[in-house]
Amino acid sequence: MDVNKVVAEIVKKNGGELSGIYFVACGGSLVDMYVADYFMKAEVLKAGTGLYTANEFVQVVPKRLDEHSVVILCSHGGNTPESVAAGEVAQKRGAITIGLTHNKHAELLKVSDYSFLYEWGDGAKVLNNPMAIILDLTVSLVNATEGYSSYDKFREGMTIIDTVVDNAKKQVQDRIKVFADKYQEETMYYILGSGPSYGHAYGFSICSLMEMQWLDSTSVHSGEFFHGPFEVTDKDTMFILLMSQGRTRPLDERAKVFLDKYAEKVEVVDAKELGLDLIPDEVSEFFNPILFYSVLSEYRSALANNRNHDLDVRRYMGKVEY
Incomplete structure (x- = not known):
């Protein structure tokens, strides 16, 4: 899916209100979310945030989680039981769920209101990898709901990060x-x-x-x-x-x-x-x-x-x- 389209639909559905963005995954997929959570803590005035290993999210559901919350889930193979269970919990609380996976047959997609099948492997652009997608979703949601003064600079960074990475690898x-x-x-x-x-x-x-x-x-x-x-x-x-x-x-x-x-x-x-x-x-x-x-x-x-x-x-x- 397209980040801008997803953000626009969520903002419309929530009437422009965003109570929080929660990042839920396991292992390397959780690592991909760290920077988005860091952005929330560093730059956001109103919306809450939380970075959770999936099973902890299931066992200790944040009290602030509500129908104005967004829960971003990620699982490379798409069938991590804890992450799927976390999606079920989030949906029962009325939160909007966004799932990211590399597997088009993933169980995670069944508990995702919106989903992204990301690129992976040699030749994949970092812009289309989960870390960049999750960061883009987060920054764009914040910009659309409460504004982010450096959003244009962020978009500029997104256009050149692949070039920076390619040069660095060489x-x-x-x-x-x-x-x-x-x-x-x-x-x-x-x-x-x-x-x-x-x-x-x-x-x-x-x-x-x-x-x-x-x-x-x-x-x-x-x-x-x-x-x-x-x-x-x-x-x-x-x-x-x-x-x-x-x-x-x-x-x-x-x-x-x-x-x-x-x-x-x-x-x-x-x-x-x-x-x-x-x-x-x-x-x-x-x-x-x-x-x-x-x-x-x-x-x-x-x-x-x-x-x-x-x-x-x-x-x-x-x-x-x-």
């Missing part, structure tokens, strides 16, 4: 090979990030490293690094630091100064260096995770190739009862 080809050669034997990875990028620090840790490579990993917010986690720092500890473009960049810069002094195994992935500053300053921070997802996918592929560990192999997921 830019890192040499360094991902060096990274994989240097760090393929590591058994623990700490991923640092801030602002909207923290969502992908978490996502890279739980999906790319833990799920796809069976490696120990954790994410650490750059702002929390100095409140406990930095005590693990030494010359043998591996860090990946996501340097954001935008208001929280000083948090990442502070972490970099410390790591430059006390650590030796540090990989810095800098959104500014990779071209995100081409997007207007007013909105560039919201495009950080879209860039980081694509660039870090290059990193994980190089690591998987060196380790001879296919990204699609699983021990438990989809294989045993859980």
Whole structure:
């Protein structure tokens, strides 16, 4: 479906009233929603928000959820039981549901008032991936109901993000090979990030490293690094630091100064260096995770190739009862 059409229909149905937007999914699909929730918390005056792993949403339904709420659901395969159940719960409360999936036969579509079948895989534009669609839906809904002063700048960013990402992926080809050669034997990875990028620090840790490579990993917010986690720092500890473009960049810069002094195994992935500053300053921070997802996918592929560990192999997921 078309984002503008969906937004227009929802606004008409709700009489221009929006009590909240809730983001509900599991795993990597939940990660895709982090930046939209961050936008809501940073920029929105009236509507509420919440980011929920699906089963928690089912068990602890937010009291503010009502007929003027929008619940955005996402499941790549479209049949995640918890996400489908969350859609049922949302509809029973009268909320409008929007479902995103790559599967045109998905169960999720049955509990979605509006649905998006997104592109995926090699050749797919990031503009048509779930993270960008969810962000676009969110910003557009907010602009249509209470206004967003930087909406034109956001639209400008959406028109060039694919170019930025394509250029960045080309830019890192040499360094991902060096990274994989240097760090393929590591058994623990700490991923640092801030602002909207923290969502992908978490996502890279739980999906790319833990799920796809069976490696120990954790994410650490750059702002929390100095409140406990930095005590693990030494010359043998591996860090990946996501340097954001935008208001929280000083948090990442502070972490970099410390790591430059006390650590030796540090990989810095800098959104500014990779071209995100081409997007207007007013909105560039919201495009950080879209860039980081694509660039870090290059990193994980190089690591998987060196380790001879296919990204699609699983021990438990989809294989045993859980």
